[in-house]
Amino acid sequence: MAHVKTALVVDDSSVMREMVAQTLRKAGFELKLGANGQEGLDRLAGTAVDLIVTDVYMPVMDGITFVKAVRSRPEGRKVPILILTTETKPEIKQQGKAAGASGWIVKPFNPDMLLQVVAKLLP
Amino acid sequence: MDVHPHPSHARAGVFQCSHAKSAENRARVLALQAEVLEGLRQEFASAQDGLARAHRITSEAAGRLVQAFAQMSSAVHTLDELLETHESTMPAELHGELRALAIMMSTTSVLATESLQFEDLNAQLLDEVDARLKGLSHLSANLAAPSIDHQGHAACPAGAALDALATTLRTGLDELHTVKRTVLQRSLDPGEVDLF
Numbered sequence: 001m002a003h004v005k006t007a008l009v010v011d012d013s014s015v016m017r018e019m020v021a022q023t024l025r026k027a028g029f030e031l032k033l034g035a036n037g038q039e040g041l042d043r044l045a046g047t048a049v050d051l052i053v054t055d056v057y058m059p060v061m062d063g064i065t066f067v068k069a070v071r072s073r074p075e076g077r078k079v080p081i082l083i084l085t086t087e088t089k090p091e092i093k094q095q096g097k098a099a100g101a102s103g104w105i106v107k108p109f110n111p112d113m114l115l116q117v118v119a120k121l122l123p
Numbered sequence: 124m125d126v127h128p129h130p131s132h133a134r135a136g137v138f139q140c141s142h143a144k145s146a147e148n149r150a151r152v153l154a155l156q157a158e159v160l161e162g163l164r165q166e167f168a169s170a171q172d173g174l175a176r177a178h179r180i181t182s183e184a185a186g187r188l189v190q191a192f193a194q195m196s197s198a199v200h201t202l203d204e205l206l207e208t209h210e211s212t213m214p215a216e217l218h219g220e221l222r223a224l225a226i227m228m229s230t231t232s233v234l235a236t237e238s239l240q241f242e243d244l245n246a247q248l249l250d251e252v253d254a255r256l257k258g259l260s261h262l263s264a265n266l267a268a269p270s271i272d273h274q275g276h277a278a279c280p281a282g283a284a285l286d287a288l289a290t291t292l293r294t295g296l297d298e299l300h301t302v303k304r305t306v307l308q309r310s311l312d313p314g315e316v317d318l319f
Contacts, residue, residue, distance in 0.1 A: 013243040015185045019236050022196055057247070057305050086244060086306045088314070097319045106314025108240035111233055117316055 005122065006047075008032045010040035010066065011055040011084070016107070020053055020084065023111040027118065037061025041069055048075050050122060056085040056092065064092075064099050071100035080121035084109060160264065167260035171253060178249045185242035192235050199228045237311055247306045258299040265291050 007029040009020045014035075021031045032049065034040035036058040052070065056063035063083055070076035080102040087093070093104050102121055105114065202225045210218060265288070308314070 011243075013246065015182075015189055015239055015242040018189050018193070019239055022193065023236060026196075026200075057303070086247060086308060086314075088307055093317070101319060103316065103318040105316050107243060107308075108237045108311050108313055110313040111236045113313060113316060117318065120318065 004028070004030055005050040006030045006032065007051040007053065008034065008040060008043055008049045009053045010034040010037065010058070010063070011053075012036055012058040013055070016055065016084075019111075020109075020114070023109075023114055024051075024053075024118070026111075027115050037063060037066030037069065040066050044070065044073070044076065049079060051118060052079055052081040053084050054081065056083060056087050056096070064095050067096065067099040067101050080118075082114075082117065082121070084114075163263050164260065167256055167263075171256050171260075174249050174253050174256070178246060181242060181245050185239060188239055192232070192239065195228070195235075196232055199225060199232060202228070237313060241311060244306050244308055244311075251302060251304060251306070254302045255299060258295060258302065262292065262295040262299065265295060 005028065007024045009017050009024070009031060010033075011017045011020070012035050017033050017035070021033060024031060029051070032043040032047075034043050037054070038061040040052070040054060041061075054063045054066055061069075063085065067081055067083070070079070070081065081100065082103045082105055083096045083101045084105045084107060086107045088106055096104055103117060105117065202221065206213075206218065206221055206225060213221075
């Protein structure tokens with residue numbers, strides 16, 4: 001039986017979560033959703049995912065802190081993490097890269113482009 | 124209250140105030156200042172209320188659009204499945220027309236996915252403007268504080284009180300400068316993609 005891929009989408013905007021989730025569902029992903037970094041970590045507890053898409057600016061725990069926390073866990077060292085944000089400043093992007101993110105996508109995203117990026121990260 | 128210069132002052136062009144006149148003018152200035160401060164407070168509150176309502180309305184509208192979009196997406200998916208299942212039994216012309224319709228709806232869904240993201244950008248921009256308004260409101264209230272005491276008389280802070288006021292104003296300015304500008308986008312054109 002084929003492995004069903006799972007993605008975790010973390011964003012404080014319910015509209016963004018739904019847009020990303022629908023895009024990934026069409027590509028066959030099962031979804032876990034979180035409204036901030038802490039909820040993202042909670043959703044990850046004890047389970048592995050194939051892909052994480054996270055926003056940066058969120059209450060409770062921001063996306064950069066969330067990426068660092070995921071990378072500090074054994075099960076999170078290799079999972080591709082895409083940061084999807086309105087932020088365009090190079091210094092913040094550098095922070096995301098240093099935290100361990102795999103890529104940076106500036107909102108609004110194009111769904112076809114997102115799936116192309118995902119295909120590159122998950123061959 | 125009359126906020127315009129007194130007509131007699133304008134005609135004379137100079138102020139020659141007696142002690143009594145001076146006290147009267149000072150009282151008028153203080154009353155004017157109090158009125159303007161109250162007006163500013165109300166305007167700031169009104170602007171913040173407008174922002175909060177705009178935030179709620181756009182979020183609610185976007186939520187409904189997302190629901191409608193999800194149903195449309197589901198319908199497109201069903202149509203695709205039906206076309207695949209019945210390709211061999213369906214008249215070729217009908218199949219072609221329905222296939223074209225499905226492709227058109229799929230293309231539209233890409234546009235809708237991009238466009239619905241307006242809600243997130245909009246919400247962040249409204250939050251930023253709200254934070255600036257709060258800072259400006261706080262700053263304007265503190266800026267006027269030293270000239271009127273609790274009884275509505277002229278006040279002149281000195282020493283520690285003046286230092287405290289300077290610190291409060293400086294902090295207020297610093298807080299305004301630290302409000303994050305998280306949205307620089309000017310359109311809904313898709314953003315850049317960078318793989319590390």
